[in-house]
Amino acid sequence: xxxxxxxxxxxxxxxxxxxxxxxxxxxxxxxxxxxxxxxxxxxxxxxxxxxxxxxxxxxxxxxxxxxxxxxxxxxxxxxxxxxxxxxxxxxxxxxxxxxxxxxxxxxxxxxxxxxxxxxxxxxxxxxxxxxxxxxxxxxxxxxxxxxxxxxxxxxxxxxxxxxxxxxxxxxxxxxxxxxxxxxxxxxxxxxxxxxxxxxxxxxxxxxxxxxxxxxxxxxxxxxxxxxxxxxxxxxxxxxxxxxxxxxxxxxxxxxxxxxxxxxxxxxxxxxxxxxxxxxxxxxxxxxxxxxxxxxxxxxxxxxxxxxxxxxxxxxxxxxxxxxxxxxxxxxxxxxxxxxxxxxxxxxxxxxxxxxxxxxxxxxxxxxxxxxxxxxxxxxxxxxxxxxxxxxxxxxxxxxxxxxxxxxxxxx
Amino acid sequence: xxxxxxxxxxxxxxxxxxxxxxxxxxxxxxxxxxxxxxxxxxxxxxxxxxxxxxxxxxxxxxxxxxxxxxxxxxx
Numbered sequence: 212x213x214x215x216x217x218x219x220x221x222x223x224x225x226x227x228x229x230x231x232x233x234x235x236x237x238x239x240x241x242x243x244x245x246x247x248x249x250x251x252x253x254x255x256x257x258x259x260x261x262x263x264x265x266x267x268x269x270x271x272x273x274x275x276x277x278x279x280x281x282x283x284x285x286x287x288x289x290x291x292x293x294x295x296x297x298x299x300x301x302x303x304x305x306x307x308x309x310x311x312x313x314x315x316x317x318x319x320x321x322x323x324x325x326x327x328x329x330x331x332x333x334x335x336x337x338x339x340x341x342x343x344x345x346x347x348x349x350x351x352x353x354x355x356x357x358x359x360x361x362x363x364x365x366x367x368x369x370x371x372x373x374x375x376x377x378x379x380x381x382x383x384x385x386x387x388x389x390x391x392x393x394x395x396x397x398x399x400x401x402x403x404x405x406x407x408x409x410x411x412x413x414x415x416x417x418x419x420x421x422x423x424x425x426x427x428x429x430x431x432x433x434x435x436x437x438x439x440x441x442x443x444x445x446x447x448x449x450x451x452x453x454x455x456x457x458x459x460x461x462x463x464x465x466x467x468x469x470x471x472x473x474x475x476x477x478x479x480x481x482x483x484x485x486x487x488x489x490x491x492x493x494x495x496x497x498x499x500x501x502x503x504x505x506x507x508x509x510x511x512x513x514x515x516x517x518x519x520x521x522x523x524x525x526x527x528x529x530x531x532x533x534x535x536x537x538x539x540x541x542x543x544x545x546x547x548x549x550x551x552x553x554x555x556x557x558x559x560x561x562x563x564x565x566x567x568x569x570x571x572x573x574x575x576x577x578x579x580x581x582x583x584x585x586x587x588x589x590x591x592x593x594x595x596x597x598x599x600x601x602x603x604x605x606x607x608x609x610x611x612x613x614x615x616x617x618x619x620x621x622x
Numbered sequence: 623x624x625x626x627x628x629x630x631x632x633x634x635x636x637x638x639x640x641x642x643x644x645x646x647x648x649x650x651x652x653x654x655x656x657x658x659x660x661x662x663x664x665x666x667x668x669x670x671x672x673x674x675x676x677x678x679x680x681x682x683x684x685x686x687x688x689x690x691x692x693x694x695x696x697x
Contacts, residue, residue, distance in 0.1 A: 253666070296669070297680035314678035314694060 216317040221247045223518050224311050224320040226299055227461075229256020231494025231507035231514075232326030233283040238515025239324075240290030244522065247318060248287065249311070251298035255280030256328055257495070258504055260344040261354060267504050279504070304468050304490045321525065322518040325469070325477065325485070325492040326511070327461035334367060334454060336435075337424035347431025348452050352376035353503070355451070359384045362450035365434045366390070367422055369398035373455035374408045380453065381413040388447055390420045390436050417445060425452070460496045472498050483514040488585075489521050524581045532572050532582060535600035538621050539570045540614070543583050544592040546575045551592040554609045561615055569618060596621055625654045630664065631688070638664040639671060642693070646677075649695050657691040658684075665689050 223239045225232045228250030239246045253259050258276035265273045288294070295313065302323070303310040309323045331350035333339055342348045349355040356379060364384045366377040369391040380387050389408070391398060395418040398405045408414055423437035423444055434452050436445040460476045462469070470486040472478055476498040483491045493510035495502045532541060542558045544551035555573065562571040576583050576591055586595060586602065594614050596604040598621045606614060628645050630638035642657045649655060657668060665681060668691045672679045678694040 252669075294683065295680070296682070297678075298673075313680065315680060315692070 216312065216315060218317045218319065219247075221245050221318055221320045222522055223247070223322050223324060223515075224249065224309070224318050225324045225326055226302075226311065226464075227256065227326035227328055227494070227496070228254040228284075228294070229326060229328050229494060229507065230258055230280060230283060230504045231328070231511045232256070232324065233280065233287050234508035234511025235324045235326060235491075235493060235515040235518070236287040236292040236511075237283070237290055238512055239518055240287055240292040242515070242519040243291075244519060246292045247295060247320075248292055249295045249297065249299055249313065249318075251296075254284050254294065254296070257330075262345045263358070264354075264504065265357070266353070276504075283508075299464060302464055302468070304465070304487050307489075309489065321522050322489045322491065324514050324518060325465065325490065325496060326494045326507075327464070328495040329458050329460040331454060332457040332459055334422040334456065336422035339422075339425050342425050342427065342431040342452075346429070347427065347450075348425065348454060350454055350458075352379050352453060355453075356380050356383045359451055361385045363388070363448070365447055365449045365452040366455065367434075367452065368455040369393065369400060370455065370457075371400045371404060373453075374398060374400040374404045376453065376455055377414065378404070378408055378411060381411055384413070386413055386415065388415045388417060388449065390417050390422065390434075392419070392421055392439065394418060417447070420445065458495075458502075462496060474498075481513075482517040483510055484517060484521075489518075489525075491518060520579065520581065524579070524585070528582055528585055532574070533597060533600045534570055537568060537570045538603075538618060539572065539595075539597035540618060541572045541574060541586070541595040541597065542592070543574045543576055543586070543588055543595070546577045548592070550609070554592065557609070557611050561611065561618065564615070565618060568622065623652045623654075624649075625656065628655060628657045630657055630659050632660065633664075634661050635663040635667060639667050642668055642691070643671070646672075646693060646695055651695050651697060653695050655693045655695070657693070658688070659691060660688045662687070665691070668693075 222244035223246045225235050225248040228248050236246055236248050255277055258280050261276035263273040264276050297313045300314055301312045304323055309320045311318045360383045362384050363386045364380055366373055366389045377387050377389055417436055419439050420436040424435040426433040434447050462471055462475050469477055477485055477492040477496055478498045479492050483493050485492050491514040493514045494507040574582050594606040595602055596617050603621050604617045638659050646655050669679045669681055672693045677696050680692045682690045684690050
């Protein structure tokens with residue numbers, strides 16, 4: 212009874228419409244690539260939950276997160292990016308053609324950019340959902356600390372993030388109460404942070420405690436902690452609560468295809484590429500040090516540009532370098548190496564010798580090793596002879612005779 | 623497996639949501655309901671409700687400030 216899905220082709224499919232995905236779209240759109248951005252909820256991502264963004268450069272008036280991301284969306288639209296507001300149901304990224312399916316469409320793309328972000332892990336305390344984000348429960352001290360000047364805040368958790376962010380909060384807040392699950396003196400963070408926290412006069416600890424409930428009219432007023440040993444309820448009046456009990460990246464869709472870290476983040480290289488060629492990952496879903504709008508848009512710029520290069524290289528690779536009609540000679544060299552540069556004249560001689568029988572391609576690997584990577588060549592210079600679009604011989608020595616013989620052998 | 627179009631142009635929240643909920647209740651599993659809206663609040667609460675209820679949802683911006691919320695009944 213499955214409905215026939217509409218099949219559509221794109222150069223780039225971006226999954227996730229937060230700042231990272233929008234930025235990637237701006238770059239691929241501007242490179243005139245046919246781009247689709249799929250977002251399952253609101254375009255703008257987690258940034259739209261923030262009421263004031265004070266640290267994104269260029270916006271001195273602390274706009275709402277939505278204001279910034281709406282501008283990004285407009286910019287992407289102006290550059291021709293198409294938007295689809297629905298959830299991705301499944302992906303198959305392993306082939307040359309990447310397949311992304313929603314419940315009504317099947318998209319076939321040359322490249323896929325994963326920008327699915329993540330979600331903070333929550334305590335599961337009673338009525339927690341009523342106070343999330345701008346109503347009293349925050350997940351980011353870097354974002355919200357300054358708004359807590361001279362206030363009393365509660366921090367949940369005792370890992371590195373909780374204690375380090377908690378200490379950062381003491382620079383603003385009058386008091387920071389930390390709820391720790393463990394016995395007195397035991398924390399999950401490193402020893403240095405622990406000792407600094409214990410001797411910080413603004414920090415107080417409630418040991419053996421977890422969150423039972425959140426209370427307050429409209430805005431959070433009280434966190435009710437529970438002693439895990441005695442079940443005693445401990446109401447703590449406060450202005451805001453920060454939860455630092457982990458972050459869950461949205462990578463469920465990609466498990467088994469894209470390599471993930473043990474914490475389920477996607478590791479990427481300096482071009483934001485994952486373990487799969489043509490599949491990039493950016494923003495909070497990646498294994499990165501700082502999760503901010505400013506770093507997300509930087510990731511997007513890199514991946515958008517890398518996707519464009521990947522597609523251009525794919526086309527050159529298939530149509531020119533791996534042409535099937537004639538025997539081919541590919542000279543891979545690094546232009547800053549003098550010997551390799553001088554050998555170019557020898558390559559020309561060989562080219563002239565065979566005339567129109569041989570197709571010669573010279574590939575400078577100085578700027579990008581993309582084509583060399585596809586040929587699985589890691590050391591340069593190298594000469595590859597192809598026949599019927601397949602690698603026939605690979606030579607690492609710059610020897611005219613040897614190369615000429617190899618070419619003849621495949622004629 | 624039929625497709626039903628529900629015209630909610632010009633109607634403010636929560637009218638589109640209530641209308642959609644009533645209409646979807648009449649439909650069979652596998653049927654698709656297309657709700658046409660032009661109030662941005664319905665663009666939030668309609669998909670939110672339908673997703674929470676476990677149906678397949680897609681929002682299409684058909685024109686500036688006009689959307690179609692496409693809901694496939696799954697149960």
